[in-house]
Amino acid sequence: MLDRLATVIDRHCGVPDSDGKIPRLSLVAVHEPVEPTDLLYEPMICFIADGAKRTTAGDLGLVARAGDMLLTTVDLPAAVCLEEVPYRSVLMRLDEQVLAGLLIELDETGPAVPSAAAGQISAEMPPELVDAVTRWAELLDTPEDIGPLAPRIESEILYRLLRSSLGAVLRQWLLADSTTSRVRRVARWICEHYTEPLSIDAIAAVAHLSPAGLHRHFKAATGMSPLKYQKHLRLQEARRRLVAGDATAAQIAQAVGYVSATQFSREYRSAYGLPPGQDATRLRARLTGRPGPGPRSPARSAPAPGRRTRPGPEAPRTP
Numbered sequence: 001m002l003d004r005l006a007t008v009i010d011r012h013c014g015v016p017d018s019d020g021k022i023p024r025l026s027l028v029a030v031h032e033p034v035e036p037t038d039l040l041y042e043p044m045i046c047f048i049a050d051g052a053k054r055t056t057a058g059d060l061g062l063v064a065r066a067g068d069m070l071l072t073t074v075d076l077p078a079a080v081c082l083e084e085v086p087y088r089s090v091l092m093r094l095d096e097q098v099l100a101g102l103l104i105e106l107d108e109t110g111p112a113v114p115s116a117a118a119g120q121i122s123a124e125m126p127p128e129l130v131d132a133v134t135r136w137a138e139l140l141d142t143p144e145d146i147g148p149l150a151p152r153i154e155s156e157i158l159y160r161l162l163r164s165s166l167g168a169v170l171r172q173w174l175l176a177d178s179t180t181s182r183v184r185r186v187a188r189w190i191c192e193h194y195t196e197p198l199s200i201d202a203i204a205a206v207a208h209l210s211p212a213g214l215h216r217h218f219k220a221a222t223g224m225s226p227l228k229y230q231k232h233l234r235l236q237e238a239r240r241r242l243v244a245g246d247a248t249a250a251q252i253a254q255a256v257g258y259v260s261a262t263q264f265s266r267e268y269r270s271a272y273g274l275p276p277g278q279d280a281t282r283l284r285a286r287l288t289g290r291p292g293p294g295p296r297s298p299a300r301s302a303p304a305p306g307r308r309t310r311p312g313p314e315a316p317r318t319p
Contacts, residue, residue, distance in 0.1 A: 001127060002066055005049040005134040009088040012140045022139060022150050026091040035286075036081040038236050040191070043094040043173070043184070045161065046070040047125060047133045051087030055080050055120060058223025058232075064122045069129070071166050073173045073180055074119040074187040074221055077232040090133050092157065099174055102158050119183075119221040123165045132157045182207040183221045186214065190226060194233040195257035198226060234258065235271050242280035243287075249276040 012018040013029035030051070041055075052065040057078040064070040065084070125133075136153040139146045162170055172180040186207045190198065203226060204214040218226055234256040241252045253264035253276075268276045 001130045002049050005130060006088045008134060008137045009049060009090065018140050021143060022146055024093040024095055025136065028089045028091065030082060030085055030087045033085055034082060036079050039078055039080050040236065041072045041076040041078055044072050045092045047090045049088045051082060052084040053080055053082050053087060058228060060118060060223030062120060062122055067125055068122050069125045070120060070122045071169060072120050073169065074184045075191045076119050076222060077236055090137055096174060099158055102155055103174065121166060121169055126164060129160045129164065132160055179217050182209060183217050186218060190230050191233060194230050198230050200226060231267060235268060242276055243283045
């Protein structure tokens with residue numbers, strides 16, 4: 001069954017007129033080894049048909065392989081490393097209204113889950129879910145069927161997810177007063193205000209949690225404290241701008257929220273192994289196929305120039 005899913009991914013991944021035809025669906029296919037990449041995940045589910053990838057966010061990390069599904073419940077800055085290629089997957093962005101409508105129709109809430117659920121959880125796909133995801137992607141073969149059938153198959157996928165081992169987490173993700181939902185709101189707020197000074201008391205009020213409770217639940221979900229989370233967002237965006245050549249390192253440091261250029265350079269080097277200017281030179285050289293200076297310590301690589309800090313869950317052809 002996974003072979004059939006992998007085949008349809010290969011058939012349509014990268015085809016210009018396929019991208020975006022089915023709402024909330026993206027396809028990923030990577031056939032050659034690539035360096036680790038920094039990405040900002042949005043709430044989504046990744047159905048892996050082939051290969052394996054490791055995602056690392058702060059202190060948290062997991063490996064998802066062919067036949068697994070990976071649920072991301074919060075906006076999550078992570079380092080992604082493909083451990084096995086070729087790698088192929090189908091991505092479903094989570095839509096609150098679609099999921100809420102299905103839960104209302106089912107008239108159930110389901111069992112509770114621990115309040116400190118991680119922001120990424122993997123589980124094995126049941127055969128019936130693999131079949132539904134495959135039929136969803138295969139609608140790209142018959143575009144005339146997308147309008148009437150895509151919403152129905154999407155609802156079937158969500159229904160089967162709610163009946164799977166991820167069902168309880170999905171229910172908590174949707175409930176407005178759940179800890180999972182509160183952490184998600186805080187993560188989204190930081191993403192939208194990452195250049196601004198961060199007040200723990202203010203974001204705790206957003207989540208209706210005490211500062212200590214927010215710190216505990218946020219770290220359990222994202223693998224990092226709110227302040228470290230904000231720093232990851234700033235450094236990801238700074239690296240993108242450096243590679244794109246938008247401005248000087250000092251100008252970019254200020255643009256992403258740093259008051260001190262010295263602190264920016266120190267934290268950047270700690271994250272990526274080189275000072276900002278040297279790292280940008282190395283990445284540009286790699287992108288153009290010319291040798292450049294290597295990092296002095298293991299570092300994560302940046303996405304291609306032009307990708308925003310919030311690129312969507314996973315842009316097509318990105319793990």
